[in-house]
Amino acid sequence: MIKKISHIAIVVPNLEDALGFWVNTLGLPLSHVEHVPDQDVDVAFMPSGDSEIELLEPISAESGVARFLHKRGPGIHHICFEVDDIEQMLKRIKDAGVPLINEEPTIGTGGKKIAFVHPKGTGGVLVELYELTPEESARRLERLEDMRRRLREGRRIYAAGIRAFLTRLRPQSGFNTGNGSDSQN
């Protein structure tokens, strides 16, 4: 069963520039950033109601997200639904003849299970399914720590907004990227 829309993922060429619109202008809170090595992307999450907006910046040219950006330009990449039982949902989708990108869920850090449905079977929409585990918040903190390590070790240069986020513990509101607007207003 689908519980809710977990997030809507948007591909951007530069996370920091994009946060200027979503956080500073629209006023969404930045709740989390992380580096996802499997997909070679840096991501930022902004909660809205009981869902989140997820921004994805590809940090290598070879990833699927980078190819999407090159081919289609920036914009919405996928919708993710949280489900209570991902195996049951995948069986149901397969039985209906809808093609899956992942016939079995991928097991991520903390036991989180994810799978993608092929856009060919959904009318052009890339649909992700997500079964959360109680370990998710611990996983997010761990990933955040990893991103901070990359910053400290100089392995990736982050601009003002993300650096400010990474050097604070748990910021819940916006920041100023120096583009003249301020989400604290």
Add this chain to the structure above:
Amino acid sequence: MIKKISHIAIVVPNLEDALGFWVNTLGLPLSHVEHVPDQDVDVAFMPSGDSEIELLEPISAESGVARFLHKRGPGIHHICFEVDDIEQMLKRIKDAGVPLINEEPTIGTGGKKIAFVHPKGTGGVLVELYELTPEESARRLERLEDMRRRLREGRRIYAAGIRAFLTRLRPQSGFNTGNGSDSQN
């Protein structure tokens, strides 16, 4: 202030076929259908958490949605955020130098206010803002009645699923479009 994601709109060539996936296969409930004359589309809403998936089928070749479908193919069309004060939000967006499609909100039936932000200023995402009024549920019922009238008068032929929806009072769950799956499972 943004309250939540109101809906994610998906353009489809045929509403009935699309409901086969979203309602029958994924199991989302079909809560409402209506015809929107301003945009010349038939729409269907499926709640998920505190947001909705909205399917849009253009019913003339000239509408903006029809041109989107022709140019980009089926897929996600826009994200709509519910806001508490649309005029204030539009001012904030304009002050940040982000171009608006509607500088003033459009007033819809029931006093509902909507406006679109130009994708040029959002990183390729068409963003709709929506300020609800208490009259929205009455407005939806009125639109539903209008769609039923079109069905009775033979002005538009609907296939099995939507016809079943229109001839029942307030169905909350799925239906069978005859594609072999059944959302009642």
